[in-house]
Amino acid sequence: MKKDLLKNISIAVVCALVASIILLIAVDSYLINQAEKNIENLLLSHKGIHQYVQQDLIPSLAKYKKGKKIVEDFYAPELFSSSYIVRMQHQYYNQELKNIGHSELYYKMAAKNPRNAVNQASEMEVALIDKFNRDRSLKRYSDVIKVNGARFLYTAIPFLENKEQCLNCHGKREAAPRDLQARYADSGGWEEKLGEIRAITSIMAPLEYDRHNFSLFIFLFSAGTGIFALAMLALFNRQLSQEVSQAVDQIKDDEKKFRNFLDSTASAPWELDLGSGKFTMMGAQIEVMLGYPTSSWKHMDDWTGHLHPEDREGALAFCKMETAAGRDHDFIYRMINQNGSVRWIRDIVSVVSGKDKIPSKLVGFMQDITAQKELEADKERLTAQLVHTQKLEAIGTLAGGIAHDFNNILSVILGHADLAKMDVPRHSNALNSIEQIRVAGKRAADLVRQILTFSRQSSTEKKLFNPSSIIKEALKMLRASIPSTIDIVVDINPNCGLINANPTQLHQVVMNVCTNAFHAMEKKGGILRVEFHLADDNLIERLKKNSALLPGKYLEILVSDTGHGIRPEIIHKIFDPFFTTKEQGKGTGLGLSSAYGIIKDLGGMVTVESEVDKGSSFHILIPICNSAEQVEASEQEAELPRGNERLLFVDDEPLLLEMGKSILERFGYSVTACQCGLEALELFIKRPADFDLVITDQTMPGMTGFELAERIIKINSQVPIILCTGHSEGLTRELTKRHGIVEFALKPLTREMLAKLVREALDSKNAGRPG
Numbered sequence: 001m002k003k004d005l006l007k008n009i010s011i012a013v014v015c016a017l018v019a020s021i022i023l024l025i026a027v028d029s030y031l032i033n034q035a036e037k038n039i040e041n042l043l044l045s046h047k048g049i050h051q052y053v054q055q056d057l058i059p060s061l062a063k064y065k066k067g068k069k070i071v072e073d074f075y076a077p078e079l080f081s082s083s084y085i086v087r088m089q090h091q092y093y094n095q096e097l098k099n100i101g102h103s104e105l106y107y108k109m110a111a112k113n114p115r116n117a118v119n120q121a122s123e124m125e126v127a128l129i130d131k132f133n134r135d136r137s138l139k140r141y142s143d144v145i146k147v148n149g150a151r152f153l154y155t156a157i158p159f160l161e162n163k164e165q166c167l168n169c170h171g172k173r174e175a176a177p178r179d180l181q182a183r184y185a186d187s188g189g190w191e192e193k194l195g196e197i198r199a200i201t202s203i204m205a206p207l208e209y210d211r212h213n214f215s216l217f218i219f220l221f222s223a224g225t226g227i228f229a230l231a232m233l234a235l236f237n238r239q240l241s242q243e244v245s246q247a248v249d250q251i252k253d254d255e256k257k258f259r260n261f262l263d264s265t266a267s268a269p270w271e272l273d274l275g276s277g278k279f280t281m282m283g284a285q286i287e288v289m290l291g292y293p294t295s296s297w298k299h300m301d302d303w304t305g306h307l308h309p310e311d312r313e314g315a316l317a318f319c320k321m322e323t324a325a326g327r328d329h330d331f332i333y334r335m336i337n338q339n340g341s342v343r344w345i346r347d348i349v350s351v352v353s354g355k356d357k358i359p360s361k362l363v364g365f366m367q368d369i370t371a372q373k374e375l376e377a378d379k380e381r382l383t384a385q386l387v388h389t390q391k392l393e394a395i396g397t398l399a400g401g402i403a404h405d406f407n408n409i410l411s412v413i414l415g416h417a418d419l420a421k422m423d424v425p426r427h428s429n430a431l432n433s434i435e436q437i438r439v440a441g442k443r444a445a446d447l448v449r450q451i452l453t454f455s456r457q458s459s460t461e462k463k464l465f466n467p468s469s470i471i472k473e474a475l476k477m478l479r480a481s482i483p484s485t486i487d488i489v490v491d492i493n494p495n496c497g498l499i500n501a502n503p504t505q506l507h508q509v510v511m512n513v514c515t516n517a518f519h520a521m522e523k524k525g526g527i528l529r530v531e532f533h534l535a536d537d538n539l540i541e542r543l544k545k546n547s548a549l550l551p552g553k554y555l556e557i558l559v560s561d562t563g564h565g566i567r568p569e570i571i572h573k574i575f576d577p578f579f580t581t582k583e584q585g586k587g588t589g590l591g592l593s594s595a596y597g598i599i600k601d602l603g604g605m606v607t608v609e610s611e612v613d614k615g616s617s618f619h620i621l622i623p624i625c626n627s628a629e630q631v632e633a634s635e636q637e638a639e640l641p642r643g644n645e646r647l648l649f650v651d652d653e654p655l656l657l658e659m660g661k662s663i664l665e666r667f668g669y670s671v672t673a674c675q676c677g678l679e680a681l682e683l684f685i686k687r688p689a690d691f692d693l694v695i696t697d698q699t700m701p702g703m704t705g706f707e708l709a710e711r712i713i714k715i716n717s718q719v720p721i722i723l724c725t726g727h728s729e730g731l732t733r734e735l736t737k738r739h740g741i742v743e744f745a746l747k748p749l750t751r752e753m754l755a756k757l758v759r760e761a762l763d764s765k766n767a768g769r770p771g
Contacts, residue, residue: 002035002655004475006009006221006230013427014521016431027028031207031255032144032153032207034153035127035153035205035206035207036147036153036205038105038205039105039153039155042090042093042105042203042376043157044644045089045093045201046086046090046109046201048633049082049084049085049086049089050086050300052078052082053081053082053085054113055079055084057079057676061079061080069281070197071375072177072745074177074179075169075176075177075179075180075183076179077183079168080682083160083199084116084120086108086109087109087116087118087119090105090107094107094184097613103206104206104539105151105203105204105206106202106203106204106205107201107202107206108121108125108201108202108203108354109159109160109199109200109201109202110125110129110156110199110200110201110202111129111189111198111200112126112129112198113188113189113190113191113198114187114188114189114570115170115184115187115188115189115197116187117187119199119313121199121200122201122456125156125200125202128141128156128200128202129158129197129198129199129200130651131721132156132158132197132200133197133231138158138539139157139158140155140156140157141155141156141157142155143155144156144207145204147204150206150207151206151207152204152205152206153204153205153207154202154203154204154575155201155202155203155204155205156200156201156202156203157159157195157200157201158200158201159197159199159200159201160193160197160198161196161197161198162192162193162196162197162198163194163331165193167192167194168187169189169383170190170192170198171190171191171192171731172190173190173192173726175192176190176346179239187376187698189576189580202423209343209696210378221745230261234325243724247380247385251415253559266285266367266368267283267285267365267366267367268282268283268284268285268286268289268365268366268367268410269281269282269283269285269363269364269365269665270283270286270297270363270364270365270366271284271361271362271363272361272362272363272364273332273360273361273362274323274360274361274362277299277300277301278298278299278300279297279298279299279300279302279303280361282294282297286366289343289345289366289368290306290335290338290343291337291338291339292338304306304316306335306336307333307334307335308334308335308700310334311333311334312731314333315331315333318331319349320330322351323349323351323359323362324350324359326353326359327350327351327557328349328350328351329345329349329351329704330346330347330348330349331346331347331349332344332346332347332369333345333347334700338365342370343368343370344365344368344369344370344372344373345366345368345369346367346369347364347365347366347367348363348364348365348367349392350364352638384629396425406444406726407445407746407747407748408653408656408725408747408748410444410445410661410747411656411660411726411747411748411749412442412653412655412656412659413437413441413748414438414441414442414445414748414749414750414751415656415659415660415662415663415748415749416659417434417438417441418663418750418751419439419659419662419663419666419751420434420648420664421435421438422751438750441748442750445747445748452532462500462501462502463500463501463503464499464625465498465499465503466494466496466497466498467493467496467499467501467506467532467555467557467622468492468493468496469494470503470506470510470533471492471506471510471530471532471557472490472492473507473512474507474511474514475488475490475510475514475530477511478511478514478515478518479552479583482518482528483522483525485521485524485525485526486525486526486527486528486731487526487527487528488519488528488529489527489528489529489530490529490531490533491529491530491531491532491533492530492532493534495535496534497534497553497555497624497626499602499622499623499624499625500602500623500625501602505598506533506596506598508594508595509557509595509598510530510557510559511619512591512592512594512595512597513557513559513592513618513620514530514559515591516527516591516592516618517559517560517561517563517616517618517625518561518712519563520561520563521561521562521563521564522604524563526561526562526563526615527561527562527690528556528559528560528561529558529559529560530558530562531556531557531558532555532556532558533555533556533558534553534554534555534556534624534693535553535554535555535556535621536556538554539619540554540621543605543607543621549605549621550603550623552623552624553623553624554604554621554622554624555621555623555624556619556620556621556622557620557622557692558617558618558619558620559617559618559620560616560617560618561615561616561617562613562614563615563616564618565610565612565613565614565615566608566610566611566612566613566614567612569610571608571610573594574592574608575592575595575606576591576593581710591722595620599621599622601622602622603623604620604621604622604623605619605620605621606619606620606621607619607621607672638753639758640667640752641667641755641758641759642667642668642750642755642759643667643668643669643758643759643762644668644669644670645670645692645693645694645762646669646670646671646672646690646691646692646693647664647669647670647671647672647691647693647694647695647758648672648674648675648680648683648684648691648693648694648695649661649664649672649673649695650673650675650677650694650695650696650700650705650708651673651675651696651697651699651700651724652675652676652677652678652679652699652700652701653695653738654675656697657673657675658673658696660673660754661673661749663754663755664754664758667755667758671757672690672691676700676701676702676703676706677696677700677702677703677704677705678702678703679709680694680696681703681708681711681712684712684715685715688715688719691719692719692720692762692765693719693722693758693761693762693765694708694709694712694719694720694721694722694723695721695722695757696709696721696722696723696724697724697725698723698724698725698731699725699726705724705725706723706731706736706739707724709723709736709740709741710723710739710740713739713740717740718760718765720742720743720762720764720765721740721741721742721743721761721767722741722742722744722745722758722761723736723741723743723744723745724745724746724749725745725746725747725749726746726748731744732744742761742764742765743757743760743761745757
């Protein structure tokens with residue numbers, strides 16, 4: 001008995017000693033290996049920074065120097081020195097290590113003749129630099145060293161071998177960039193030799209736990225191992241049955257805990273026997289997820305039967321392929337809920353194989369990710385909206401850029417049309433053609449203003465007009481663009497009244513709503529019906545109950561189609577910006593939204609009635625202007641004012657200058673024309689008393705019209721000035737008034753506008769201009 005006890009004790013002691021030695025060796029090897037990894041990771045990080053600076057940053061800065069964007073002698077180590085950047089990055093790196101409680105890594109770009117004192121090599125580092133210079137085959141030096149009693153893994157690598165380009169900054173001081181000379185006037189780093197290794201990368205990684213600090217731990221571990229081994233040997237037989245019983249109880253308890261854990265998760269756990277194709281387990285969560293009772297999931301066919309028809313073949317084929325290969329897999333598919341809704345499911349599957357390595361069963365979790373999928377769809381929709389908005393902003397920027405030139409061209413067209421109209425006899429056949437040119441030119445000018453309004457670079461101007469002609473014009477344009485399979489039935493009452501709106505915007509509303517109706521009938525054809533009449537009073541009263549519609553008379557534009565209709569679940573979204581049911585490339589989702597916004601701004605309303613597979617009807621209600629406004633609108637144009645004053649007309653466009661001069665001279669004025677702001681200023685300085693009024697364009701080379709006006713006002717503040725522009729460019733009537741400019745006008749200027757502007761400006765001078 002005693003011999004057995006001594007034998008067991010001896011075995012326990014030997015096991016403890018062997019375990020201690022193995023543990024000590026393993027710990028020491030592990031610490032060195034970890035330190036090597038830390039050093040390698042640090043070197044890779046530094047190498048990446050050096051490559052970026054040398055291959056990307058410095059060549060880029062050189063281009064900027066060459067392009068004179070940076071002075072030739074400019075130098076800053078923060079931009080040009082990869083060593084400086086690496087050193088600063090390492091300081092921040094060490095600070096972050098310190099913040100999370102880790103030991104810092106020693107790093108130095110050690111040099112014998114450094115530019116910065118922080119890089120001064122120690123005696124050991126100087127010796128290593130000399131050693132690397134003597135033996136160029138030596139590429140690395142590593143050793144475990146002690147510093148202040150602590151152990152470190154030390155590594156040195158030759159870093160900088162002087163090349164021709166290196167000597168630009170480290171050779172002769174007088175040959176270096178002036179900024180560099182000034183920065184390091186009293187520092188080292190000069191007179192380096194070609195081909196010499198001048199610096200090494202010096203790194204020390206701490207071995208976090210020293211072997212001697214583990215002595216007590218090893219002793220306790222050895223003693224504990226021995227005692228534990230002895231106790232286990234002594235009590236093994238007596239405790240074996242008790243431990244087996246406890247283990248069985250523990251397994252049962254763990255199984256119960258595991259079952260409780262599975263039941264508490266939102267995912268539905270399942271297990272499938274591949275031999276029989278039957279589910280051996282299905283979590284109760286499946287009933288909450290898909291509505292089917294847990295007991296109904298008996299066979300794999302039950303899973304297959306609940307798959308979405310479009311996903312069934314692909315999901316089943318993928319699962320069989322991955323299972324046959326013995327690969328765990330994770331895939332997403334759709335399933336049909338018992339209530340008919342579609343749910344997105346993520347299935348995480350593990351393949352369990354038997355001793356023969358043939359898959360015997362599948363174990364997995366089904367997760368309902370429908371909410372996540374909906375969020376992803378919303379994100380994609382918002383991204384598409386953002387891209388579309390950016391495109392619209394680009395269009396707006398382009399519109400503002402061309403507005404000035406385009407309005408100048410329109411000014412010439414309208415001006416010469418006016419001149420031709422004045423010259424052609426009243427009964428000439430050409431008079432109607434000239435009038436059509438003027439109408440088209442004005443419509444083009446309205447279109448430019450509409451584009452500028454769309455890009456928020458101009459305000460929308462309203463006027464009184466009869467909508468019937470605009471509606472007819474829009475339908476005429478629409479008829480040419482839609483197929484003959486769609487009949488257009490028109491019922492327009494031309495004597496309903498006037499509205500106060502922007503004609504181009506109303507044209508846009510009719511086109512957008514009718515185009516929407518056309519798309520609804522594009523595939524099968526149908527009838528597009530457009531009516532225009534006085535709105536029914538009963539309809540107005542009914543709409544007032546559920547809206548902010550104001551009392552009064554309204555005109556109604558009714559647009560109806562016999563298309564596919566609008567589904568009830570989306571009809572409330574059709575006026576939302578970017579909402580569209582059309583396929584990609586067919587619509588922006590802005591047509592109905594912009595139409596709704598325009599009518600809303602007019603104090604009107606747009607309502608819709610629709611029935612699936614039968615068609616839709618849009619009711620567009622616009623308030624009628626009162627009788628006083630109608631009388632004002634129907635007044636005949638008065639005779640245009642004339643005069644004999646002396647005018648200075650300034651514009652850099654020769655055609656516009658010639659046209660404006662001709663029109664004004666026909667009204668009796670004496671006109672001096674200048675094609676340049678500087679020329680006009682010089683003329684006015686010489687003859688300030690020779691001009692009663694100045695008309696100037698805003699955008700001109702050399703001097704803008706606004707600058708010319710300010711200079712003229714300083715010379716003679718009594719001379720009225722009219723500032724014209726094809727694009728407002730930030731100028732407003734209020735701003736120009738504050739600076740003494742009498743009138744501010746947007747091109748194109750017609751004969752009527754020009755005559756009235758000049759006369760009003762001259763009359764304001766005669767009446768005494770307000771200060």
